[in-house]
Amino acid sequence: MNSAFSTLARRTREPPISWLMKLTLERPGLISLAAGFTDNESLPVTATRELADNLLASARTGRPALQYGSTAGDLELRRLTANRLAELDQRSYDPDQILITHGSQQLLYLVCECLCDPHDLVLVEDPTYFVFLGIAQSLGFDCRGIRMKPDGLDLEHLEQRLAALKKSGEIKRFKFLYLVTYFQNPSGITTSFAKKRAALDLLKKYERAAGHPIFLLEDAAYRELRFLGDDVPSAPGSDRVIYAGTYSKPFATGIRVGFGVLPEPLRTLVWRLKGSHDFGTANFTQQIVSAAIASCRFKEHLASLRKRYAQKAEVMAHAIAEHFPDSVEWQKPRGGLYIWAKASKVSTGAKSKFFNAALHKKVIYVPGELCYCDDPSRRKPNHEMRLSFGGATEHDIREGIRRLGALLKRA
Ligand SMILES: Cc1ncc(COP(=O)(O)O)c(C=O)c1O
Numbered sequence: 001m002n003s004a005f006s007t008l009a010r011r012t013r014e015p016p017i018s019w020l021m022k023l024t025l026e027r028p029g030l031i032s033l034a035a036g037f038t039d040n041e042s043l044p045v046t047a048t049r050e051l052a053d054n055l056l057a058s059a060r061t062g063r064p065a066l067q068y069g070s071t072a073g074d075l076e077l078r079r080l081t082a083n084r085l086a087e088l089d090q091r092s093y094d095p096d097q098i099l100i101t102h103g104s105q106q107l108l109y110l111v112c113e114c115l116c117d118p119h120d121l122v123l124v125e126d127p128t129y130f131v132f133l134g135i136a137q138s139l140g141f142d143c144r145g146i147r148m149k150p151d152g153l154d155l156e157h158l159e160q161r162l163a164a165l166k167k168s169g170e171i172k173r174f175k176f177l178y179l180v181t182y183f184q185n186p187s188g189i190t191t192s193f194a195k196k197r198a199a200l201d202l203l204k205k206y207e208r209a210a211g212h213p214i215f216l217l218e219d220a221a222y223r224e225l226r227f228l229g230d231d232v233p234s235a236p237g238s239d240r241v242i243y244a245g246t247y248s249k250p251f252a253t254g255i256r257v258g259f260g261v262l263p264e265p266l267r268t269l270v271w272r273l274k275g276s277h278d279f280g281t282a283n284f285t286q287q288i289v290s291a292a293i294a295s296c297r298f299k300e301h302l303a304s305l306r307k308r309y310a311q312k313a314e315v316m317a318h319a320i321a322e323h324f325p326d327s328v329e330w331q332k333p334r335g336g337l338y339i340w341a342k343a344s345k346v347s348t349g350a351k352s353k354f355f356n357a358a359l360h361k362k363v364i365y366v367p368g369e370l371c372y373c374d375d376p377s378r379r380k381p382n383h384e385m386r387l388s389f390g391g392a393t394e395h396d397i398r399e400g401i402r403r404l405g406a407l408l409k410r411a
Contacts, residue, residue: 016350042308065283069281071271071280072099074100078100081098101258107259114269122178125146127148127384128145142374153179162202171206176215177217180222200238218241222249238263244260257281312397316401323401324341333389343383348368349368368383
């Protein structure tokens, strides 16, 4: 019998994030170092209440906030976003290049929908953001991994990959390179500006063989959660660069306001698709973000958030140094929400003895294997854990790491 469901619906598997959340909810008292949640205690409740009160204090400001907005997003928020990016990157941005989306996740999905047909090809970092791999799985395009170095992508590997794709003719299916460039989820690595420029140059070299433009999608979700070192400029301005940013992480995850900076004609295509998805991001939350930025509440909140994450990262790093065996490789984070720990001799996958033992001890992490795409040219690594210091309390971070450490020593 024929199915009533579309190929896309039937192809889409349950996202690992739902499964991880279900596990957490089913086991009260479980310490989750898995969830990508932000710090609960520092969510800006008072600031948001005051901003909402101000917005709703008169019909003049309240009514537009409670009305539908435009598909591209609130013009004032696009202006403020362009100014903030200009300040960060020391070059100018035009509000008309910007689309406001329901979190940067929606932007990632829309870009994939616009650029990829089933069986097209996208290059990703190895490892990469596992929810992005879910988009690929659902839309039916293939991903291939590019190895990472401490300052980002392994350019030699990228070049080898591109040359091989050209040789096999698969370059014609290759659409874009996806990079999570700041405090990468999951590895914590930040890509240097020089690497972004070099990657763009390389992509450009293969456009003739591909027969179409090849884009670089820069996902900067964690850019502003930096607590050590200097900011790195985003990829150079180019009609091949797509930049995905968010106000979820640096302000409030529940707000789900993200944005994209897109070159034409891609911006128009993404805008049209967004029109069909929702014809505009929730106006009320956009106006809250606008008001937060305009009133400096955003800046103040971000400054305190950075201190808070610096402290939580320190707690996790200290606990790992104390409890994990020396054979486990990891780096002290300089931003973001994660520590990526590699236990070369222990399988950490979702079906491993170790993962089950951790569950039994009521602690959970994201198995590293979930962050690797299905790439037939290598075996999926299975020895890593993504440990988040975002959502858990300091007490739970210490206790969770202590329990994992005891299990690692036994394993
Ligand atoms: C790398 C990365 N990109 C994008 C997102 C999406 O975030 P949001 O939709 O809240 O902006 C996340 C969320 O965890 C992420 O880790």
